[in-house]
């Protein structure tokens with residue numbers, strides 16, 4: 001492993017001024033350092049920053065500190081009661097030990113699990129720009145079917161981020177040029193011709209919190225994976241829906257493990273709003289969203305998988 005400076009900090013301004021790589025739970029970053037994929041000069045340990053609270057806002061929404069651990073957030077009584085999609089997504093991820101370490105900020109910014117990205121002996125445009133994308137003709141079974149480019153077909157692996165996108169959550173960010181808000185749905189980039197950048201964050205920007213607005217209707221998360229636990233999603237759906245007299249009044253839908261970012265399914269949402277809450281309508285909405293998909297030979301099964309997940313998830317949440 002390359003040598004690096006280690007700087008624990010207790011103030012947000014101090015963290016930002018150091019201009020290093022932030023270390024939260026370390027469950028992704030340290031693995032990537034051991035593999036030689038991440039090569040930071042300075043690790044800025046943000047675990048002592050005052051970012052560990054979940055606060056209920058007067059409007060019924062939440063402010064989640066970036067340092068809140070995944071296990072703590074999943075078990076929070078307000079999250080369980082009012083935002084079950086978030087609690088379920090968190091509990092569907094990783095293992096108990098990992099969730100005890102993993103943080104809200106780190107989970108959002110974890111990197112793709114594409115096998116070529118984590119293998120420094122292989123070409124990969126995300127790790128080494130311009131070197132190529134062997135996944136296109138190689139192992140792409142769990143890679144993107146939506147929004148990819150010829151330069152990269154990686155997927156974003158987070159479960160939590162899919163729920164946060166469906167919940168219209170917003171990141172609070174502080175950096176060298178001040179503070180700003182970024183909707184979680186706008187945090188991630190499409191790969192385009194520069195897949196090396198996963199997000200729109202600028203160097204040195206620190207996520208301090210994630211705000212979740214009030215929801216007020218039922219929500220749930222459904223994840224398909226190769227094993228019943230301790231496995232990344234092959235496809236997932238976060239859904240929230242309000243139904244009145246068998247008609248879909250309002251709906252939020254996001255897909256996981258199908259794109260470079262958690263995929264807000266706005267085409268499907270439009271198709272559903274004002275229509276009947278039936279399985280046929282749910283399937284038709286999924287088809288409308290997936291019309292833009294460009295699957296490769298070994299991941300075309302995700303079309304059927306997502307279609308069925310959408311129907312099952314919406315049926316469950318509308319019961």
Ligand SMILES: Cc1cc2nc3c(=O)[nH]c(=O)nc-3n(C[C@H](O)[C@H](O)[C@H](O)COP(=O)(O)OP(=O)(O)OC[C@H]3O[C@@H](n4cnc5c(N)ncnc54)[C@H](O)[C@@H]3O)c2cc1C
Pocket residue numbers: 021022023024025026027028029030046066067070092093094095098101102103104105106107108109110157158159160205206207208230231232233
């Ligand atoms: C075996 C295994 C299985 C897993 N399975 C799943 C799964 O099924 N579903 C799932 O969603 N995840 C899964 N994970 C991933 C896990 O959830 C992430 O590793 C974890 O959430 C990352 O959080 P962390 O706090 O440890 O981040 P770190 O590893 O500390 O950091 C990750 C990245 O975020 C940056 N960062 C961290 N905090 C901030 C901040 N506040 N502001 C700016 N940058 C920041 C770091 O610099 C780094 O680049 C799995 C991981 C492992 C090892």
Ligand code: SF4
Pocket residue numbers: 112114115116117123124125126127132133134135136143151152153154195
């Ligand atoms: S899909 Fe992206 S991450 Fe995977 S090899 Fe291609 S460029 Fe690298």
